[in-house]
Amino acid sequence: MRSFITPVGEEYPFGGPGKFILGTVQAMAEQLRQEYANTVDLIYIDPPFGTGDGFSVKLPGVREKVKIPAYSDSMDTASYLEMMCGVLTLCHDLLKDTGSVYVHIDYRMCARIRLMLDEIFGESCFQNEIIWAYKSGGRSVRHYSRKHDNILFYRKSAKAYFDISAVGVPRGPMKRNNMKRTVDENGKLCFSIRSGGKTYTYYEDTPVYPSDVWADIEHMHQRDPERTGYATQKPEALLRRIISASCPEGGLVADLFGGSGTTAAVAAKLNRRFLTIDASPASLGIVRKRLLSAGCDVSLIKQSSALALSYPALPEGEFDTDFTFSRDAFGAYVQLDSFRSKFGLSFMAFGTVGSDGVFRPAEYTLFPTVGSRLSDSACKADTVQLCDNAGGMRFYRG
Numbered sequence: 001m002r003s004f005i006t007p008v009g010e011e012y013p014f015g016g017p018g019k020f021i022l023g024t025v026q027a028m029a030e031q032l033r034q035e036y037a038n039t040v041d042l043i044y045i046d047p048p049f050g051t052g053d054g055f056s057v058k059l060p061g062v063r064e065k066v067k068i069p070a071y072s073d074s075m076d077t078a079s080y081l082e083m084m085c086g087v088l089t090l091c092h093d094l095l096k097d098t099g100s101v102y103v104h105i106d107y108r109m110c111a112r113i114r115l116m117l118d119e120i121f122g123e124s125c126f127q128n129e130i131i132w133a134y135k136s137g138g139r140s141v142r143h144y145s146r147k148h149d150n151i152l153f154y155r156k157s158a159k160a161y162f163d164i165s166a167v168g169v170p171r172g173p174m175k176r177n178n179m180k181r182t183v184d185e186n187g188k189l190c191f192s193i194r195s196g197g198k199t200y201t202y203y204e205d206t207p208v209y210p211s212d213v214w215a216d217i218e219h220m221h222q223r224d225p226e227r228t229g230y231a232t233q234k235p236e237a238l239l240r241r242i243i244s245a246s247c248p249e250g251g252l253v254a255d256l257f258g259g260s261g262t263t264a265a266v267a268a269k270l271n272r273r274f275l276t277i278d279a280s281p282a283s284l285g286i287v288r289k290r291l292l293s294a295g296c297d298v299s300l301i302k303q304s305s306a307l308a309l310s311y312p313a314l315p316e317g318e319f320d321t322d323f324t325f326s327r328d329a330f331g332a333y334v335q336l337d338s339f340r341s342k343f344g345l346s347f348m349a350f351g352t353v354g355s356d357g358v359f360r361p362a363e364y365t366l367f368p369t370v371g372s373r374l375s376d377s378a379c380k381a382d383t384v385q386l387c388d389n390a391g392g393m394r395f396y397r398g
């Protein structure tokens, strides 16, 4: 059966609130300026680091030998810096006066990107170079092991929103520095220290605010339930801290190199809106799966959490499939009869394409297999969507 229609996007009543757009930042820049200039509260970007490597998706159940391509990080330095200059200028244009940007980078490009940010945002808008220190990965004997990433934090203006109280962690029962561990007049454990003739007292639950060295957040381990299989995925805890401190509730968080959708997933959980861009079809597939799985949990308590996925060009997958469409007084149905797919199937939906070219599923399943059957009790659905693990997709009308 051949691909029949080419929708421009998908819409779900939950999984958001937010939008994912498939495309390069460069290609999207002017459209983003028109739609979002001066409206974004926080931008987090985790662009390629200039490693020269290719990255893939590793999914349980998909044969090891089958490499699912995610993206390649192989630009020469001059092209990379030219791209980043455009991206950082775009970030400046999209942010509100109260907004901030966090640029996640490592030792390779950090110095050059910092100078670029100084130029674009102004040196006075530099806030922090956050050192995210971790223990994972191998150890070098040729030099000291490189065990941190750099996150450059700039504000757009002196009016920037920043709430350190949102990211405090309880001090805990451990004695720190040379503080005295004692008990107050109510029998409550506390720590005190004298300085400049004054006594300072802290309790176990007194919050401690993070410094610019973040060593309390580890990379995800191999079996971490957060893992989506997308290479270079960052832990949610990292984004939780950034979003909680630098975006007010209900605000808009943008990620222009969205990857597995960590920023979007955390923004939704923290009651912020999101805008995610990524050039990789594999990212689109993983983000869809991740947000819909999360959205299913919260859909009963959250009313307005629509998710929109938009793809100016349809990434066609490499697979052959066959379906049976049927209809009776109780609904419209589709059944997957067979498929041959290089990367394995990840998603199947049954719905309608509106006059705006957007596909709206009545029902979907995240793990279709032969025999999977979807229905629409409103009898309207006539289009089935099938996606593979590399993000390729096709739409068929019955």
Ligand SMILES: C[S@@+](CC[C@H](N)C(=O)[O-])C[C@H]1O[C@@H](n2cnc3c(N)ncnc32)[C@H](O)[C@@H]1O
Residues within 6 Å of the ligand: 023, 024, 025, 026, 046, 047, 048, 070, 071, 230, 231, 232, 233, 234, 235, 256, 257, 258, 259, 260, 261, 262, 263, 277, 278, 279, 280, 283
């Ligand atoms: C380091 S990964 C981001 C990982 C993400 N923070 C996460 O937690 O999953 C970088 C992403 O940038 C995307 N990318 C690379 N060049 C791009 C471009 N020019 N425009 C948009 N996305 C791009 C890649 O497809 C990849 O998903």
